[in-house]
Every structure is written in structure tokens, then in C-alpha cells.
Amino acid sequence: MSAAQERLELLLKVIENSDAVLILPHNDPDPDAIASAVGLQHLLVALLKLKAPIAYKGIIGRAENKALVRYLGQPLRLLTTPDLNQAWPVALVDTQPGTGNNALPPSAPAAIVIDHHPRRESITPARYSDVRPEVGATSTIVTEYLQAANLDLPPSLATALFYGIKTDTMGLGRGISPADVSAYFFLQTRVDVEALVQIERAQVPAEYFKSFDAALRAARVYNGVVISYVGAMAYPDLAAEMADLLLRLKGTRWVICMGVHKDNLILAVRTRKQRGAGQLVRDIVGSQGSAGGHSNMAGGYISVADQDPEALALHLRQLALQYLEIPPGTAGKLLI
Numbered sequence: 001m002s003a004a005q006e007r008l009e010l011l012l013k014v015i016e017n018s019d020a021v022l023i024l025p026h027n028d029p030d031p032d033a034i035a036s037a038v039g040l041q042h043l044l045v046a047l048l049k050l051k052a053p054i055a056y057k058g059i060i061g062r063a064e065n066k067a068l069v070r071y072l073g074q075p076l077r078l079l080t081t082p083d084l085n086q087a088w089p090v091a092l093v094d095t096q097p098g099t100g101n102n103a104l105p106p107s108a109p110a111a112i113v114i115d116h117h118p119r120r121e122s123i124t125p126a127r128y129s130d131v132r133p134e135v136g137a138t139s140t141i142v143t144e145y146l147q148a149a150n151l152d153l154p155p156s157l158a159t160a161l162f163y164g165i166k167t168d169t170m171g172l173g174r175g176i177s178p179a180d181v182s183a184y185f186f187l188q189t190r191v192d193v194e195a196l197v198q199i200e201r202a203q204v205p206a207e208y209f210k211s212f213d214a215a216l217r218a219a220r221v222y223n224g225v226v227i228s229y230v231g232a233m234a235y236p237d238l239a240a241e242m243a244d245l246l247l248r249l250k251g252t253r254w255v256i257c258m259g260v261h262k263d264n265l266i267l268a269v270r271t272r273k274q275r276g277a278g279q280l281v282r283d284i285v286g287s288q289g290s291a292g293g294h295s296n297m298a299g300g301y302i303s304v305a306d307q308d309p310e311a312l313a314l315h316l317r318q319l320a321l322q323y324l325e326i327p328p329g330t331a332g333k334l335l336i
């Protein structure tokens, strides 16, 4: 038996006596979280004939992500309070207990954890855990389970998993392992090309351009570092979308983009360096909020229910400059 088949057996064993499992991706799910959830659902329904609803907390905001779930036939629904009070096994995908970016209470036991973020010590260990920080996308890990089970992949699922790997690794351009390359090419021949083009070129709402304008006007450029505060955002993913854009500025090694959504200041950190994004955001957020991520893309949030978001953003900018050893007062505006 291959390693993947052994893993599949252990995973199935944990829930073989259940008739339903709740699949929970991270909050404000991205394509990798959405695709992993749908992939795990396909696996469990096909092999164990159980119910496996997918519920999420937050917002699917990015136009591409909305197009993806529309294409998949809206397989996710919003999480409700009864969902978490019910005594059914919970499977976390693309997140882990205690990271602050999923709805499972930190002390509650997860039945299954499948993730590729840095490993966290959890208060209550999951019954089955497959956490591989060296892998570029959770979609890669889920694809391995589907292959081990020898299941036919519907083109829509292959497309979602392919897009999950593509976005999390910037088209195999960052943080990848041999497993990602092999899953990517396995899926590529099964992709619904026309649908993928429609998803990637999804039209954006006017709010996108408002945030774009705000991000450019507020951007301060230091030596290799760009920091911007967008202000109020229509949806939380906008901070990350603007950070990705600003990282394209010539000579930029670091981008920190901040904005407010509802009661939270959202931070997105991007770097062209091999590592350090997760560490930077954890350092500046500290115990004020929640932060995490990968070596070159990371994020976090701090509640601004009882503080001025703009003052907090300025304070975080100072902390980031200190952390990166950039002397303050050396900023230039991006736009004049």
C-alpha cells in the first residue's frame, strides 16, 4: 500500500461510524480552502455515503472566488450557531485549531485536520491530522486522497483543485514541493478550460477600483518597502488584493497593506523574499489580534471596535518599519 493509501485508510477510520461530518474551511475562504472543502466532501460522500455539508464564516468577497463557487453550484453555506453545538465530527481544511482564522473554538476537538500552514500546537489534538507545511496548497494534499481512492474526478472539481493550487502557489511560482507539481499536472488534463478562464477573468465591483485608488494614494514607499492603508473596504480580501498589486512595484521586497472591514483592521503582508511574512505579521500584531500565514504571504486582523483604526494603522506602520529596520521619515509617496 502506498503512503497516500495508508493516509486515506486512517482518515476514513476516524469517521467510519458517523453519518454526517461538518467540513469547515478557514474564514473568508480563498480558492484553496474552497477547493479542498469540495474535494474532501466528494471523497467522503463517494466512499462513506455520509452527509458532509460545508459551512464557512465570513465573506467570499473576491470576484474570482464568487465566480468559483457559482461555477461549483454554491456548495458552501454560511455557518450557523447550531452547526457548532451539534455533536458531529468536524473536518478543518486549509486551517488548524487555535489559529484564530476558523470558527471552531480552540478547545473543541477536530476529527480531521488537513492543512499546509505552519504546524500549531493544539490544545486538543485532532483524531486525524495531516499537516504538511512544505506543501504549497491544501488542494494538493486533497488531490492525493482522491487519487489514492481511485475516484473519477468531475471536471468542475478538477478545475477547482487546479485553481486552488494555482492561486496558493502563484502558478507553481512560490513555496512548492514535488507533490504540488505532480498534482498540478495530474489535474491540468482534467480542467474545464473555458470555466477556468471565466473564473480568472471575473468582473469586479466598483468598490474594487475605489480601494485600488485609495491604496495607491495612501501608499508610502521606503527603501524596498511599501506600506498602505486603504481605509474602509467592501470585503476583507481587498487588503490582500491590493498588497499583491503593490508588490509589482519595481524594487519592492515587502508590502504591508491594511484596511478596515466591519469591526476589524485587516492586514495583508507580501514579500518577494523566501521567508518572513508570517513572522512579521505575528510580530507586529502580537497579542492585539490574530495573525498567521506562509513564508511569503501572510495576514492578520485586530478588532477596532473600541479604537481609531487609522491611528492603529499608523502605529502598526511604525512597528513594521522598526521590525524591518527602516528609519522612519524616509518615505516617499507613490503618487504625487
Ligand SMILES: [Mn+2]
Binding pocket: 032, 033, 094, 116, 136, 137, 138, 168
Ligand atoms: Mn492554502
